[in-house]
Amino acid sequence: MNIGEAAGASGVSAKMIRHYEAIGLLTAARSANGYRVYNDREVAVLRFIRHARDLGFPLEDVRRLLALWQDRGRASAEVKRLALAHVEALETKAESLRTMAASLRHLAAHCHGDARPDCPILDDLARKE
Template sequence: MRIGEAAQASGVSAKMIRHYEAIGLLPAAARSESNYRDYTEAEIHTLRFIRRARDLGFALHEIASLLALWGDRQRASAEVKRLALAHVEALEAKARDLSAMAATLRHLAAHCHGDARPDCPILDELAGPGEAPGAGRNSL
C-alpha cells in the first residue's frame, strides 16, 4: 500500500512515516516501479507499535530499543520491564514538575488584582528580583 494508505491504516502521518524512515526507526519501504513507497502489513504493524509507544510518551531512542526487543525472540522480558519502569519514573517526575508549576502560577494569579491597575505579581515574578520594568530594553 502507498504512504497515504499506510498513514491512514496506522494512524501515523505520512510526514512522520518519512521521518521515521529517515532516522532509521522504520526500514525504508520497498519502491514500486513508479517509485512510490510500498508498505506491507508488517510495516503497518510496526508503525502502529511506534504510534502506541509515542502515545505513551516514549522518546524515539526508547522506541528504537523497544522495537529491537520486540523483534528479538530471545529477549529477556526483564529488559522491557526495566525500560517501561524507567519511563514511568520520568513521567511521574514530569507530573510533579508540572504540578509545582501549576501551584506557583495559581498562587501568583491569586495575588494579582486582575483589574486596571498595572501592578502584577505574575510579571514581577517572571522579571526576577531587582529587575525594574523595561530594564534591559533599548528605548528609542
C-alpha cells in the same frame, strides 16, 4: 499500499512516517517509479511506534522497544526495565508540572486582574535569579 494508505491503516501521519524512515525506525520498499510501498509488517511497526509514542516514550526508547519486540529471543526483563524507567521519568515530570501549576496558581491569586498595570505574575517572570 502507498504512504497515504499506510497512514490511514496505522494512525500515523504521512509526515511522521517519512520522519520515522529518515531516522531509521522504519524501512519501506520502493516501487519501480520510486514511490514508497508498505506491507502489513510495516503498518504493524507504525502502530507499535504510535502506541509507544502515545505512552510518551522518547524516540530512543521506542527504538530500543522496537528492537526488543522484533527480537523473539529477548528477555522481558529488559522491556520491564525500560517501562519502569519511563514510569519514573513520567512521575518526576508530573511532580514538576504540579509544582509549576502551584506556583502559577499562587501568583494568579495575588494578581488583582483589573485595570491596574502592576502584576505579580509578570514581576515574577522578569525577576533576576
